[in-house]
Amino acid sequence: MIVLGRIVAPHGVRGAVKIHPFGDDPLNWRSMRYWWLGSKPDSTQDSDWKVYRLESLREQGSSLVASFEDVADRNAAELLDGLFIAAPREDLPRPGLDEYYWGDLIGLSVVNAQAQTLGSVSKLLETGAHDVLQVEMGEGKDKVERLIPFVAAFVKEVDLRLREIRVEWEADW
Template sequence: MIVLGRIVAPFGVQGWVKIHPFGDDPASWRKMSHWWLCSDDSAPDAQWKQYALKACRPHGKSLVAALAEVPDRNAAEAIDGFFIAAPREALPQPESDEYYWADLVGLDVVNEAGEALGTVSGLLATGAHDVLQVQDGEGKEAVERLIPFVAAYVLDVDLPARRIRVSWQKDW
């Protein structure tokens, strides 16, 4: 499953929910007839429950949505905090130079000099742009680098090679 966002609160009394999206094009989710919900974002696919999407619209920087299986506020409160996901085949194909966050997590990051900077452990949405969280090492010796996911720093993403090349120094 590709995790798309998280339900952050009930919205109104008719079962609508407010959603914090984890990407920059949540309006495209309206094209999907179903969403999959689970309280654990790393759960196996079999634990995700399918919900029919009745309606979805932008609301500020988030979304609000109505699901067929969520008829009222009590039902919306029961799924508060759940993650929203979809199987890869249900998602629209990303454009050239666009990536799903799930495709970037786990990739090795190297700089122009070929120095290994670590592995992408996650991404942060800052409003202006996304930021790669790059973990180098483990335990007390671990270093986390925050690298803006913009063309000035990210030179190329090679999904088949599982590598991101960046313009970033090891001591930054």
């Protein structure tokens, strides 16, 4: 499953929900007739995801508003608050050149220009201005965390085949 966003609140009284999308161009999600909702974003177990049929989707500011079949009122929408939205890879539109699903970047090694491994991507953060890679290395008290802006000035190449992101970033930053 590729996590696409999260339901952040019910919207109105007719069962709609407000969604915070993770990534660009979420209106393309209209092409997916079914959405999977669940509380465990890292889960690959089908039993952790419940399928909903999309009824409508529209933009509202920087958020989306969606409604689903069988979610008829605000009470039903409140039960969906906080759930993650995901879809199987085969149901998603193919990303364009230099576009990636966040789920494809999680776990990739991050290596700088000096061939030093800085760690692996543990998650991505959306800051408003741009996305940020959260890179972790080590464990316990030896754990080092780096936040690297996911912009061309720092991210030089993403190689999904090698499972590696090459960055212009010093090990001591």
